[in-house]
Amino acid sequence: MNKKAQLEVQETIIVVFIFVVLLSLGLLLFYKFQLSSLDQQKIEIQENKFNMMLLIFPNSPEIECSSGLVTRNCIDTLKVLSLKKSVEQDQQFYFKKFGYKKLQLTSLYPIKNEKECTSTNIEDCGVWTIYNKPAPNQDMSKILRTPISIYYPQTDSYGIGELRLEAFAL
Amino acid sequence: MKKAQGAQFNWIFIILAGGIILGFFVLFTAKFIDLQQQKGNFLVAKNIENNIQILKTSSTDLYCESGADESCFSLGEKTRLEFYCQDDRNKIRINDNLDHELKGETVYAPSKLFTKNLDFWVKPWNYPFHISNFVFIATPDSKFYIVFDQSTSDFVNLLDIPVIFKIEKIPSLKVNSIQPSSRVIFITASEPPASVVSALKSKKVISSYINIEKNKLKFYDEEEKEIDYFGEVELLGSIFSDSTSNFLCNQIEGKKQLSQISKIYQQKSRLLSQFSSPSCFYVQIHNTLKQFSENHTEELKELLTNQNEDLISAGCKEVF
Numbered sequence: 001m002n003k004k005a006q007l008e009v010q011e012t013i014i015v016v017f018i019f020v021v022l023l024s025l026g027l028l029l030f031y032k033f034q035l036s037s038l039d040q041q042k043i044e045i046q047e048n049k050f051n052m053m054l055l056i057f058p059n060s061p062e063i064e065c066s067s068g069l070v071t072r073n074c075i076d077t078l079k080v081l082s083l084k085k086s087v088e089q090d091q092q093f094y095f096k097k098f099g100y101k102k103l104q105l106t107s108l109y110p111i112k113n114e115k116e117c118t119s120t121n122i123e124d125c126g127v128w129t130i131y132n133k134p135a136p137n138q139d140m141s142k143i144l145r146t147p148i149s150i151y152y153p154q155t156d157s158y159g160i161g162e163l164r165l166e167a168f169a170l
Numbered sequence: 171m172k173k174a175q176g177a178q179f180n181w182i183f184i185i186l187a188g189g190i191i192l193g194f195f196v197l198f199t200a201k202f203i204d205l206q207q208q209k210g211n212f213l214v215a216k217n218i219e220n221n222i223q224i225l226k227t228s229s230t231d232l233y234c235e236s237g238a239d240e241s242c243f244s245l246g247e248k249t250r251l252e253f254y255c256q257d258d259r260n261k262i263r264i265n266d267n268l269d270h271e272l273k274g275e276t277v278y279a280p281s282k283l284f285t286k287n288l289d290f291w292v293k294p295w296n297y298p299f300h301i302s303n304f305v306f307i308a309t310p311d312s313k314f315y316i317v318f319d320q321s322t323s324d325f326v327n328l329l330d331i332p333v334i335f336k337i338e339k340i341p342s343l344k345v346n347s348i349q350p351s352s353r354v355i356f357i358t359a360s361e362p363p364a365s366v367v368s369a370l371k372s373k374k375v376i377s378s379y380i381n382i383e384k385n386k387l388k389f390y391d392e393e394e395k396e397i398d399y400f401g402e403v404e405l406l407g408s409i410f411s412d413s414t415s416n417f418l419c420n421q422i423e424g425k426k427q428l429s430q431i432s433k434i435y436q437q438k439s440r441l442l443s444q445f446s447s448p449s450c451f452y453v454q455i456h457n458t459l460k461q462f463s464e465n466h467t468e469e470l471k472e473l474l475t476n477q478n479e480d481l482i483s484a485g486c487k488e489v490f
Contacts, residue, residue: 052223061300082437154445
């Protein structure tokens with residue numbers, strides 16, 4: 001084989017090699033992109049679940065207003081206080097249930113103060129921090145709010161409140 | 171000689187390089203197919219999770235039939251689903267490829283399914299107060315036979331199961347007429363004869379026995395363990411479930427929830443006693459709730475219902 005032909009063969013090999021390398025890189029990038037879309041889907045599932053929580057949580061047996069087997073669309077403030085106490089006593093169970101979140105109820109009408117409600121100041125408070133577990137090393141959070149009817153069993157009266165759900169890690 | 175050797179090396183190089191390139195493409199294709207499958211499985215998991223969440227917002231009985239309502243529950247394509255229990259956690263495996271945890275959900279379903287559509291039923295579990303919403307799942311072609319006798323006929327006939335499920339209530343069982351892969355539930359005074367159970371096993375029919383007098387049930391699987399059940403909703407759960415482990419997994423989840431709700435009502439009764447008139451005695455119901463949070467017996471359940479009604483009739487605020 002003469003030198004010119006040898007050079008042509010070498011040229012072809014280099015071209016094919018570079019083409020294969022480029023193609024492999026392209027395919028790898030494409031695969032990585034697809035893989036990240038899979039992670040995105042995982043986050044979407046978590047986000048959907050969190051959005052649904054705004055619908056489900058006020059209707060959960062832990063806080064919903066109930067009389068016998070009849071339930072009403074409101075939050076029972078005494079149950080909220082009781083749940084707060086249960087959360088303190090069994091943190092592991094509720095962490096499994098709620099994860100890294102903050103669940104808070106605030107009274108809007110009748111307007112009350114911003115004092116945290118406990119069993120000793122039920123009549124003189126306006127904020128119930130039901131659950132609070134911030135994620136370590138996580139500054140970003142997603143917040144959802146909804147107005148909600150609140151019920152005071154001790155006075156058999158109703159008010160308007162805001163339920164605030166904050167997710168720290170989705 | 172040197173020239174011939176050069177040609178040989180050339181061929182070896184071509185085969186090696188070609189093999190590596192071909193291998194890379196084969197590996198890429200396999201990985202890509204696996205990734206696409208995983209993406210599809212994620213969509214199925216998302217679909218199931220969303221449907222359960224939507225159905226669970228209901229405070230009353232709710233059901234949906236996949237065949238009648240297209241928006242109800244279609245997985246898009248035939249999918250292999252496996253409901254299983256791991257470390258007391260309810261999990262679902264999709265197409266043998268993706269494991270998804272059903273966090274805090276009580277889902278009674280057959281262990282293994284290969285289907286495109288699912289029928290759903292959500293029923294609140296009240297024992298004696300609202301504790302959770304149970305989800306029952308079956309495929310549109312699942313067939314259930316409930317065998318009763320004279321002593322249980324009234325109970326079985328009053329069992330309120332939506333018509334979307336193919337339930338046949340029969341006074342006696344002819345093993346030959348039972349379709350393979352169906353479910354047989356004996357709600358009778360005594361257990362079925364061992365010969366009937368083994369005949370059903372040989373037809374790959376999963377059977378179970380429910381004793382409504384003693385509130386006990388047993389699945390005829392490897393474990394054959396006698397289990398206590400709490401209320402009619404759990405009994406219904408055992409109809410849709412098909413193994414001891416899956417049933418127990420859901421029961422543990424339900425019991426945990428029952429204990430927590432009892433503790434919440436226990437606290438509520440204490441708080442109510444601070445604001446009510448001295449004639450309202452919350453001490454009794456408080457103590458019963460304390461016992462009930464650890465011991466969920468039918469007697470304590472009845473006692474709680476009575477104590478709550480007594481409070482209402484005395485003009486006091488009810489606890490639940």
